[in-house]
Amino acid sequence: MDFNDSPEEIAYRETARAWLVEAAAAHRAEHGEPKPTTPEHMAAGKAWQARKAAAGYACITWPAGVGGGGGTPIQSVIFGQEEAKAGVAYGYFTIGLGMCVPTVMAFANDETKQRFVSPAVKGEEIWCQLFSEPAGGSDVAALRTRAVQDGPDPDGDWVINGQKVWTTGAHYCDYGIVLVRTDPDVPKHKGLTMFWIDMRDAAVACRPIHQMSGGREFNEVYFTDLRVKDSQRLGAVGDGWKVALVTLMNERLAVGGSSGPDYRQVMELARGLSGPSGPALKDNAFREKLADWYVNSQGLKYTRFRTMTALSRGQTPGPESSIGKIIAANQMQEMANTAVEAQGEYGILTDPSLAPMEAAFQASLMWAPGLRIAGGTDEILKNIIAERVLGLPGDVRVDKDVAFKDMPTGR
Template sequence: MDFNDSPEEAAYRKAAQDWLAANAPKAHVGGDPEGGDSLAASKAWQAKKAAAGYACITWPKEWGGAGGTPIQHVIFGQEEAKHPIPPNPFQIGLGMCVPTVMTFADDETKKRFVGPALRGEEIWCQLFSEPSGGSDVAGSRTKAVRAPDGSGDWLISGQKVWTTGAQFSDFGIVICRTNPDVPKHKGLTMFWLDMRSPGVEVKPIHQMSGGSGFNEVFFTEVRVKDSQRLGAEGDGWKVSLVTLMNERLAVGGATGASWENFLEAARATPGLDGAAAIKDAALRDKLADWYVQAEGLKHTRNRTMTALSRGQTPGPESSIGKIVSALQLQDLSNTAVEMMDQYGIINDPELASLSGMFHGSLMFVPGLRIAGGTDEILKNIIAERVLGLPGDIRVDKDIPFKDMPTGR
């Protein structure tokens, strides 16, 4: 494992640093992608990066990318994070949806969508999760049937939920049940669709954090052309695996309050005996655990970076980062709010410790433990694909979907 940049990587990092110093925003603009000013700032920053070859660095040049290496993508991301850049509403589209379109769509479709998405002109969302399915993508009940007029078009009806950014997305990819007479993994088909199509209704979900990043999306006989199909009819599960593999890397680890932030707050918060809370032995034990976890995560990411720098593909070990970091963030944030005692109920950014950072993380992290696969799904991935343990028992594997038992 080599943590140092090669000469070529060091030169690329210096070029990225220089460009960011000259072009990156000097102050944050908003924090919610739904806000008009914030969304405009995000689109302007994405367009500027695209023009300079720093958007989708690994994509081929013919599709607007830089034809660069994965390690260059990592290096630019590290340097960009040091600047007050606007929110990134393009992560799902460029990290999951558009790569799926690039893999399975025809050339005309790719030419229509790849460039505008890369430049930040259009935003995409991923329509997978459902109320009765959750992380079981193959359990999709949203159906697509052929239109009765003989046109070859499809009519989509059903519901998706927890769809991030649907309220400001222009397009989406959706997994649908097209054949209920075969086992659940074999009767799915993927489509792309215009989110402004007749019959699409988006309802934002108000979260306890105060935001509305997730949505319910309802489909009532939404008409899509057969040319909007991604992959062969019935091959939706194979297509979705491409999306999900990209999702594991795009979601990554948790972002929010860190052990360093907790240490700072513990030094400034009085404990029960009047001394600083950091003097409490139980808190110090927790802090030590979080530090060790953070170091382990850092070196796990370094392993991924080393694989990328060697031209290798990171394995399913990336699932480890999300499980550990999300659980750590939840424990850390909860402990911090409890440490502040009665002051822990104050979440006004102007009055709360560290501008309410712990409150924001505490309210956000339950959703993070679901996004990109629940803890249980990711633990199965690690058990089966990393540790080589026997696969989980799947009693519904060979049952036609229409015959699967449902709750009353």
């Protein structure tokens, strides 16, 4: 049992690190360090992706033929670690390259693949995923967006009308994959079909969602008579659910202490705060919580190491990584709230120039509810663990044999 790389991994890591040092320096010289969400930041992200692709460090596990690196999963993990250390990671491509383009590669015709895969790898075009709807969150298959084929020709165009929600990056994406209902007369899972669409089409409208945190990072997307060619279909008509499962299988949840303050910052805060009986850090109730947070954080860190070990041995990782988001999201909320309460009446302040640590805990407190819902709610994730890991039965599906159009609906 150790944390060391194998000789091949050492060689790969050293080569990657050497490349990163030089490439990151050149990248910074050219682009500086622009503020997130600015056009300059997006341009820098695209340039960095292109630089990686040219060196074989983009989509490391994909074949070189489509612009990937032709490498192994463990190499991809190693590069990701080194890239994070080099401080030049951009989040724009995670969903497109992690979920959408793999779906295109699995289901599109050759012409489509030729046209889209390589530009996506090089960061020239960004993809988003359009599944969730106001009436279908955890129950995605209950979605209502309709696609109707225009005329009797089986190769005829489709016309899409409806609304998607919580689409990350819809406002800056070039293309998207969209799951729609093509047959309301059959049970919900059977009447779905997947298409790829042009997000710049005039029939597509994006509207940012005003979140409870105050930010506007996600979008609603409206389709009004969006016309798509039958050749944009991914998989057979009515096979959309099967296609969507492939997309979700590729879902990689990049979570685990990566966002927001961790136990170290809470400890730092508590060191300087006074409580009813001396410094907050000396309060026993606080110390017990701190110990629990540390143990959970370490638990997630070493769970990732176990996953890496399986990859390093050329094995399929076990299901243990499924615990990550449940713990990380809940802990973020608890830590933020404890830190805010420890500040007393002052904890209500959100001005970064006044609140400790630039109001990081207040921000975290307001962001955490979203993290507990995004990418699978706590409840759905527990169902997944129960059903896929522990092999417990699925829930009773009262809508299983009911035509979609006859399903009871609420608001």
